[in-house]
Amino acid sequence: MVSAGMVRGMVPPKDLAASANRSPEALFSPFSVKALQLPNRIVMAPMTRAFSPGGVPGPDVAAYYRRRAEGGVGLIITEGTWVPHPSASNSARVPRFHGEDALAGWSHVVAEVHAAGGHIFPQLWHVGLCLEQPGPAEFPLGPSGIGKPGEKVGEPMTQKEIDAVIEAFAEAAATAKHLGFDGVELHGAHGYLFDQFFWEVTNQRSDRYGGDLVARTRFAVETLQEIRRRVGPDFPICFRFSQWKQQDYGAKIARTPQELERFLAPLADAGVDLFHCSTRRFWEPEMPGSDLNLAGWTKKLIGKPTITVGSVTLDVDLQSSFREGGATSTGLDPLLERLERGEFDLVAIGRSLLVNPSWPVAVRERHLDTLRSFNPEVLGSLH
Numbered sequence: 001m002v003s004a005g006m007v008r009g010m011v012p013p014k015d016l017a018a019s020a021n022r023s024p025e026a027l028f029s030p031f032s033v034k035a036l037q038l039p040n041r042i043v044m045a046p047m048t049r050a051f052s053p054g055g056v057p058g059p060d061v062a063a064y065y066r067r068r069a070e071g072g073v074g075l076i077i078t079e080g081t082w083v084p085h086p087s088a089s090n091s092a093r094v095p096r097f098h099g100e101d102a103l104a105g106w107s108h109v110v111a112e113v114h115a116a117g118g119h120i121f122p123q124l125w126h127v128g129l130c131l132e133q134p135g136p137a138e139f140p141l142g143p144s145g146i147g148k149p150g151e152k153v154g155e156p157m158t159q160k161e162i163d164a165v166i167e168a169f170a171e172a173a174a175t176a177k178h179l180g181f182d183g184v185e186l187h188g189a190h191g192y193l194f195d196q197f198f199w200e201v202t203n204q205r206s207d208r209y210g211g212d213l214v215a216r217t218r219f220a221v222e223t224l225q226e227i228r229r230r231v232g233p234d235f236p237i238c239f240r241f242s243q244w245k246q247q248d249y250g251a252k253i254a255r256t257p258q259e260l261e262r263f264l265a266p267l268a269d270a271g272v273d274l275f276h277c278s279t280r281r282f283w284e285p286e287m288p289g290s291d292l293n294l295a296g297w298t299k300k301l302i303g304k305p306t307i308t309v310g311s312v313t314l315d316v317d318l319q320s321s322f323r324e325g326g327a328t329s330t331g332l333d334p335l336l337e338r339l340e341r342g343e344f345d346l347v348a349i350g351r352s353l354l355v356n357p358s359w360p361v362a363v364r365e366r367h368l369d370t371l372r373s374f375n376p377e378v379l380g381s382l383h
Contacts, residue, residue: 022336024363031074031345033273033305034236036182038119038346040074041339042360045309045350046123046185046240048079048094051382055082055089055096057105062112064382068353069118072360075346076118077185077238077276078109080125085168087141088126097122097172103179110180119182121238124172126165128193129153129202130246141165142196143203143210143219148247156205162219165193170226173237183236186223189278191245194220198253198263199245213254213262221270228271238307239267240276243286243294257287261301268302275299275306276348280317282310283334295344308338309348313359314374318351327351327374332363354378 028040044065052061065076082088084098096102106122113120129142140147141161145154157165173184188194196202197219203210209218220239227237245251254260264275277295279286286294295308311317312335314327321327335347351374353359362370 026339035234038074041346042074043348044073044076045348046077050093052095056101057095062109066112066116067357069113069116071358076120078122080123083168083172090127121183121185123185125187126193128196146202166223169223170230173227174230177231185238189240189242191247217266224270236273238274239272242278264302279310305345307346308344313352329371329373
């Protein structure tokens with residue numbers, strides 16, 4: 001699964017674990033982005049499951065997503081799926097978004113989710129130089145050949161290589177529209193390829209793709225512009241980004257609101273309709289002097305709708321739940337308060353949806369006491 005980390009001392013606010021006293025109805029108001037009409041504000045977060053042998057999502061994967069649609073999730077964002085580029089992948093069990101067999105599998109996923117009344121985006125992914133395990137990547141690529149801080153593992157991408165990756169993302173997005181998906185998400189977070197361009201530690205280029213904060217967005221901007229050209233004006237594009245990297249949990253792209261605005265504005269102008277702001281703990285303020293989280297600051301500065309994420313209804317983040325053998329279910333009041341005041345628009349749920357496929361039903365009926373806590377053992381199957 002996508003990594004996250006936490007030291008034990010960083011616990012949620014005391015009232016996070018309280019029973020829900022607020023009405024959950026803010027989560028169940030409709031929401032629209034472009035032509036897409038969602039019945040509620042609940043999103044299934046993308047979570048790598050690696051249950052697609054040979055990169056082909058089978059009937060079990062389709063049934064897994066359908067269960068979340070039947071459980072009331074408004075929008076499903078799939079696990080990361082490889083764009084059609086030979087160095088995109090670091091695992092042969094993670095689904096790909098190219099090839100007749102894999103695309104037939106995704107077509108079945110879409111049909112199942114839609115039959116259950118749900119909506120679904122594929123998350124399009126290229127790992128770049130984040131190769132934590134041997135995989136099918138033909139030749140790993142990164143902006144400057146730097147995989148981890150101070151670790152030179154290759155050569156900078158050439159213009160031809162950059163153009164090929166842009167084409168791969170655009171082709172995948174056009175394919176998603178053709179297959180009937182309701183939009184797409186680009187994985188621009190967690191130290192993967194787009195994020196390697198954003199981060200000055202891994203992007204030390206001196207051409208137009210490197211340099212200052214705005215210049216480092218150019219690769220993503222050109223990709224977004226080409227995707228928008230291929231899919232047209234009404235097909236929603238979501239972009240997931242993060243400050244933290246799996247190479248460095250304390251990393252920051254932007255340390256001030258002004259820097260965050262300079263970073264996000266070119267992406268918004270290039271075609272992003274919805275920003276998925278990845279944090280490990282949603283309740284943590286992003287900038288000094290304000291309790292706004294990353295999604296809150298993004299919406300305030302750019303005016304685009306945002307998705308918040310990070311240990312919703314769980315007391316610790318992913319890596320801590322592995323170390324400690326699980327995560328305990330919590331209340332919703334602090335999240336609902338933020339949603340009610342418009343800090344963000346949508347809420348992505350990850351681990352809680354793995355163990356509680358009908359999480360939305362339990363929340364709407366105010367039966368939080370029935371929610372199962374997260375246990376890492378659930379990752380051993382597609383529940």
